[in-house]
Amino acid sequence: MSGELTVRHLARHAPDWPEQLDHLDLPPPALWAAGPRLPAWPAVAVVGARDATVGGLEIARRLGGDLAAAGIPVISGMALGIDAAAHRGALDAGGHTVAVLGCGIDVCYPSRHRDLRDRIAATGSVLTEEPPGTPPAGWRFPRRNRIIAALATAVVVVEAGQRSGALSTARHAADLGREIFAVPGSPLSDRSAGANELLRDGATPLLETADLAAVSALQPAVDAARTRFRLTSLSVATAYGGSRGHPGSGLTPELATVLRTVGHHAVHPDELAAALQLAPQPLAARLAELELAGLVRTVGGGLVTRSPARPGGRAVG
Amino acid sequence: MYATALSCALRGLAGIPVTVEADIAAGLPGFTIVGLTDRAIQEARERVKAAIRNGGFTFPARKLTVNLAPAEVPKEGTGYDLAIALAVLRSAGHEIALDGTALLGELSLDASLRPVNGVLPMARALRAQGVRRLVVPVENAGEAALVEDLDVVAAPSLAACVHHLDGSQPLPPAQATGRSPDATDGGLDLSAIRGQMHAKRALEIAAAGGHNMLMLGPPGSGKTMLARALASLMPDLQPEESLEVAAVWSLRGVLRERSAHSVRPPFRAPHHSISRSGLIGGGLGLALPGEISLATRGVLFLDELCEFPRALLEALRQPLEERTVTVGRSRGSVTYPAAFTLVAAANPCPCGYRGDSQRACTCAARELHSYRSRLSGPVRDRIDLSVAVPRQSYDVLFAGGMPEETSSAVRQRVAAARRAQARRNHDLVRRERGRRRRAATGLDAANGTGPAPVLNADLEGVTLLAACDPTAAASRVLSVAGERLHLSARAFHRVLRVARTIADLAGQERVDEAALGEALRLRGEAGR
Numbered sequence: 001m002s003g004e005l006t007v008r009h010l011a012r013h014a015p016d017w018p019e020q021l022d023h024l025d026l027p028p029p030a031l032w033a034a035g036p037r038l039p040a041w042p043a044v045a046v047v048g049a050r051d052a053t054v055g056g057l058e059i060a061r062r063l064g065g066d067l068a069a070a071g072i073p074v075i076s077g078m079a080l081g082i083d084a085a086a087h088r089g090a091l092d093a094g095g096h097t098v099a100v101l102g103c104g105i106d107v108c109y110p111s112r113h114r115d116l117r118d119r120i121a122a123t124g125s126v127l128t129e130e131p132p133g134t135p136p137a138g139w140r141f142p143r144r145n146r147i148i149a150a151l152a153t154a155v156v157v158v159e160a161g162q163r164s165g166a167l168s169t170a171r172h173a174a175d176l177g178r179e180i181f182a183v184p185g186s187p188l189s190d191r192s193a194g195a196n197e198l199l200r201d202g203a204t205p206l207l208e209t210a211d212l213a214a215v216s217a218l219q220p221a222v223d224a225a226r227t228r229f230r231l232t233s234l235s236v237a238t239a240y241g242g243s244r245g246h247p248g249s250g251l252t253p254e255l256a257t258v259l260r261t262v263g264h265h266a267v268h269p270d271e272l273a274a275a276l277q278l279a280p281q282p283l284a285a286r287l288a289e290l291e292l293a294g295l296v297r298t299v300g301g302g303l304v305t306r307s308p309a310r311p312g313g314r315a316v317g
Numbered sequence: 318m319y320a321t322a323l324s325c326a327l328r329g330l331a332g333i334p335v336t337v338e339a340d341i342a343a344g345l346p347g348f349t350i351v352g353l354t355d356r357a358i359q360e361a362r363e364r365v366k367a368a369i370r371n372g373g374f375t376f377p378a379r380k381l382t383v384n385l386a387p388a389e390v391p392k393e394g395t396g397y398d399l400a401i402a403l404a405v406l407r408s409a410g411h412e413i414a415l416d417g418t419a420l421l422g423e424l425s426l427d428a429s430l431r432p433v434n435g436v437l438p439m440a441r442a443l444r445a446q447g448v449r450r451l452v453v454p455v456e457n458a459g460e461a462a463l464v465e466d467l468d469v470v471a472a473p474s475l476a477a478c479v480h481h482l483d484g485s486q487p488l489p490p491a492q493a494t495g496r497s498p499d500a501t502d503g504g505l506d507l508s509a510i511r512g513q514m515h516a517k518r519a520l521e522i523a524a525a526g527g528h529n530m531l532m533l534g535p536p537g538s539g540k541t542m543l544a545r546a547l548a549s550l551m552p553d554l555q556p557e558e559s560l561e562v563a564a565v566w567s568l569r570g571v572l573r574e575r576s577a578h579s580v581r582p583p584f585r586a587p588h589h590s591i592s593r594s595g596l597i598g599g600g601l602g603l604a605l606p607g608e609i610s611l612a613t614r615g616v617l618f619l620d621e622l623c624e625f626p627r628a629l630l631e632a633l634r635q636p637l638e639e640r641t642v643t644v645g646r647s648r649g650s651v652t653y654p655a656a657f658t659l660v661a662a663a664n665p666c667p668c669g670y671r672g673d674s675q676r677a678c679t680c681a682a683r684e685l686h687s688y689r690s691r692l693s694g695p696v697r698d699r700i701d702l703s704v705a706v707p708r709q710s711y712d713v714l715f716a717g718g719m720p721e722e723t724s725s726a727v728r729q730r731v732a733a734a735r736r737a738q739a740r741r742n743h744d745l746v747r748r749e750r751g752r753r754r755r756a757a758t759g760l761d762a763a764n765g766t767g768p769a770p771v772l773n774a775d776l777e778g779v780t781l782l783a784a785c786d787p788t789a790a791a792s793r794v795l796s797v798a799g800e801r802l803h804l805s806a807r808a809f810h811r812v813l814r815v816a817r818t819i820a821d822l823a824g825q826e827r828v829d830e831a832a833l834g835e836a837l838r839l840r841g842e843a844g845r
Contacts, residue, residue: 050682080682110683163679190678268707269515269838280518281819281835288834292797302515302533302705302841 005034005121007105007132023176024150028129032105035125039098042217043073045152045173047145047166048082048159049191054297054307055264056159056191059183060085061092062231063156066209068095070225072218073124075100075151077144078113082158082166087120097124098151102144104134142168149173154215156181156206160194167194170203179215181206188265208232251293258286259306262296266303320407323419323448324385324400325439326392329604329651330564332442334419336386337397339404344380350401352385355393364395364424365402372428372475377409391648395423396433399452402475403482413482418450419443420478421457428475432456434570437563437577440464452478458491460567460577463560493578505545508721512709516543519704519839521727524550525734526818527772529637529659529699531622531692531841534706536669540662541586543706544618547660548584549724551615552732556580558614561654565606565613582615585657589624597632597642604644604651609636612657622661623691630696633659637699640775658774661700663692701774701811703841734821735772741784742771749780773818781810785817790830798837812836 010017010031018039021027044067046060064086067074074090076083078099090097099120101109105128108114120126129147130140145165149155149172157180160166170180182203185192199205204214209229213222251259261275273283287304290296297307322337348362369376383401385392399422407413421439423431436457443451444467451469453461458471469491472478480486507517516532523530524547532540554562559580566572566583575583587596587608594600598607609617619625636642636655643652665671667688671678680688776784787795798804804812816828816836823832 051680051685268705270512270707273514280514281831284518284838285831285834288794288837291837292794292801294801298838298841302703302838 005106005126008033010038018151021147021150024146026146027150028147031127031129032132033125033127034105035098035121035123037073037096037098037124039075039125039127039151040073040096042153042215042221043075043098043151044212044218045075045148045155045169046082046086046158047076047148047155047169048157048195049161049164049166050079050081050083051161051191052081052085052159053189053191053264054299054305056082056183056185057085059231060158061089063158063209064089064091064095064097065093066225066229066231068093068097069228070209070218070221071095072221073098075148077102077141077148077165077169078117078120078126079165080110080113084113084116086158087116091119091123099124099126100144100148100151101126101128102130102140103136104128104130104132106132107135109136141165145169146172149176149178152178153217154179154181154212156183156212157195157198157203158183159185159191160198161191162193162197164194167198170198179204181211183207186263186265188263255286255290258283259290259295262290262304262306264306266299266305268303272304318408318410320404322400322404322407322415323417323443324397324421325419325443326385326390327435327438327442327568328390328649329653330438330561330568331651332439332446333387333390334443334446334448335390335392335397335400337400337404338384338386339401339408340382340384341377341408342380342382346378346380348381348383350383350385352383352388353391354385355391357395358385358392358397361395361398361401361424364398364426365405367426368398368424368428368475369402369405371426372479374406374411374475374479375409377405381405381408394433394435395431396421396435396439398422398424399430399472399475399478403478406479411479411483413479414484415482416450417448418452418482419448420452421461422452422454422472424475430454430472430474430478435568436461437463437560437567437572438565440467440469441560441564443467452481453491459493460563460572462491462493463563463577505542506549507546507724507727510539510542510546511721513539513543513706516704516706517546517722519702520547520550521731522815522818522822522839523547523658523660523702524727525731525773525822526701526738526814527658527774528701528815528818529774530661530702530704531697531700532660532662532704532706533665533841534662535664535671535708538706538708540706541618541620544586544616544620544660544662545584546724547658548582548616550727550731551582551658552728552735553580554582554614562614565610565653569606569611571611583612584616584618585609585612586618586620589619589621591629593629593632594644596629597636598644598651598653599646601646604646604653606653607642607644609633609642609655609657610653613654614656615658617657617659619659619661622663622696623688627691627694630694634695634699637696659696659700661696662706665705698807701815702839704839705841730822733824734818737821737824738771738773738818742773742776742780745776745780745783746771773814773821776814776817777810781813781817785813785820785828786826787816787828787833788830791816791828791833794830794833794837798833802837804840808840812840815839 060082064074068090073096075098076086087097103109145168149169155173157166180203182195182198183206209231210226213219296304319340324335326333326335400420423433432454437460440461444464452472455471461469470488471491481488563577585608596607598604640656642655666680667684668679816832819832820828
């Protein structure tokens with residue numbers, strides 16, 4: 001298990017110790033690290049809900065990819081959902097990504113992320129302050145979050161519910177004076193409630209990767225790679241089912257009407273039927289057509305939501 | 318002296334006529350009963366002795382042996398008391414002409430007759446074996462009289478029975494009470510449910526095609542009411558089906574909860590703490606029918622599907638596929654009908670509020686994952702329809718507005734769709750069976766009770782495709798769906814079956830793309 005990982009013990013004040021960590025009130029006394037590249041400065045942390053929506057995962061994946069394209073390391077916690085999507089986005093684009101764990105370095109949590117951990121350790125690094133063999137525990141994750149916050153120049157919260165751990169990362173980041181971004185969501189969506197509250201409290205809205213240029217340390221890298229970004233304001237809007245992109249162009253008027261009524265927030269067909277004044281049968285037939293066209297998808301056993309769109313064309317389901 | 322009387326044993330729903338032989342011989346006074354009996358029959362000695370004395374007769378003070386033949390059939394229960402008493406009286410010299418009359422009933426010590434379970438299936442079996450007259454306790458007369466061509470007499474006591482048989486005081490024939498055409502029997506009228514258009518449409522499809530159905534929704538959204546309404550949408554039972562249901566209920570001893578001649582499909586909703594024998598069938602000795610058999614020809618509602626132990630759900634696989642259930646016990650195995658329509662309900666997540674517009678879900682991702690894996694599995698494969706049932710808002714529930722459609726209106730459409738299915742499916746299945754029988758000789762395809770109407774839910778493979786006969790546009794939709802939605806072969810068949818029923822409801826010969834589209838929407842992928 002850990003046999004393939006080459007683990008280093010990194011004491012504080014060692015030559016390659018990440019100095020950003022000393023900004024913390026209580027820096028970790030030492031780190032265990034696996035992987036060739038330790039975190040560099042500047043870097044961006046991408047965090048969010050484990051139980052994320054398809055739209056949220058798509059945004060995290062693109063953001064990770066764009067940061068890789070700009071040569072900015074992506075820091076996250078290797079958790080299910082947004083964290084993993086951000087890591088994968090960066091890895092797929094050949095970028096530098098760093099996972100900070102809340103357990104021992106030889107413990108893979110969650111266990112189904114073994115392949116992800118191996119990929120990160122092969123090109124970036126996996127870090128933890130916990131000694132080897134430490135099992136994961138709920139109370140260790142907030143501790144881990146302070147390290148993520150300290151390693152990052154800016155923290156992006158993609159999707160977070162009201163009690164999400166991503167909010168604790170944002171709080172630590174605020175205490176350290178790091179820049180905080182949040183991707184806005186619908187007020188109806190419980191999975192964006194935490195991110196929306198951050199925005200109300202003064203976080204900067206992130207609608208596209210280029211928004212990160214507001215942070216002076218990131219500006220040169222972001223501006224240089226700006227044209228290659230896949231998370232543009234247009235594609236966010238369509239991924240979230242907004243009205244700015246027109247993913248349904250070329251549809252019959254009946255289908256376009258139905259598609260306009262479906263938002264990114266999962267709705268029950270009965271609500272659509274009431275809004276559209278349609279009987280269940282014709283509505284079902286039209287939704288099926290939209291689903292086959294990859295424009296909407298079924299979630300939670302029968303609710304419908306928009307599919308995340310690919311940039312520059314019709315969505316793929 | 319030797320004498321006999323006729324009674325009946327049950328093996329499942331099948332009855333076996335039992336000849337009660339009594340022999341009086343010289344020797345020390347004694348009373349022995351033989352013939353593979355259980356404890357209740359051994360105790361009959363005391364009941365019969367006391368009842369004969371208290372009924373005004375004399376119990377022979379000689380060596381008395383009673384044999385229940387055929388002796389290799391296991392016999393249970395107290396229903397032989399009356400026949401034993403009559404055999405004893407006749408062997409003691411009473412002139413009682415039985416003349417092929419069968420006798421059922423338990424004796425009390427004061428010689429009155431008490432009701433027993435399973436009279437209806439026994440009466441059916443006796444009639445099938447050529448018996449024309451039957452004496453039963455008063456309480457069981459109604460169900461026994463349902464059997465045609467059988468003269469049933471209700472006897473209040475041993476003495477009344479004897480006086481009827483020797484002709485001194487004949488009793489009048491018992492009457493089956495009239496049919497109650499519009500009793501709902503646990504069903505609930507559809508018009509009592511407000512809103513829920515989507516779920517109601519799914520109920521109509523489930524009732525028309527006999528499809529099993531899964532409802533996902535938060536607590537308090539009305540899943541139980543919808544399940545009850547499904548029973549009210551099903552057409553009346555055929556006389557043979559109604560008898561079958563009454564026979565199972567009689568055997569289980571719960572016929573008092575349902576009128577014996579009800580033609581409405583039954584509705585059963587066992588709680589998830591039910592034992593295996595309670596659900597599937599079982600008990601000591603020979604197995605009694607379980608809830609799944611009580612729900613035959615009707616609706617079996619499993620609320621909180623994920624709370625049922627996995628082993629119980631596994632045990633539903635055979636009944637769901639074969640429409641019957643076979644329960645083995647030490648004294649032999651029995652087969653009961655289990656042709657129920659399954660309605661399962663589950664919360665969308667452990668806390669129940671996922672997808673709810675008013676309360677946030679508090680489940681961790683890991684909990685969700687394990688919960689969803691429980692929703693898949695053996696039972697899920699047999700569920701054709703899946704709908705999300707949202708909580709209804711206050712104004713939908715209490716505001717006036719359009720009156721909701723009643724069950725009887727929907728039932729007419731369901732009946733029309735069932736007629737269309739019967740016409741088409743019967744021929745198709747017979748052709749398919751014929752083909753198969755030629756391939757494998759000696760296979761008895763007609764292995765079922767009564768005329769089994771073939772519903773769309775029972776169509777498989779080649780027959781299913783032939784029945785659907787999709788239009789060109791529908792075929793295109795199918796191939797796109799297979800590719801885009803990653804449908805498994807099973808999921809494909811589920812969609813086709815539902816599409817066939819939707820087309821039947823619309824009165825269409827072939828499955829078109831609209832029917833297929835609606836069926837795709839109702840396929841519901843749990844686990845996403």
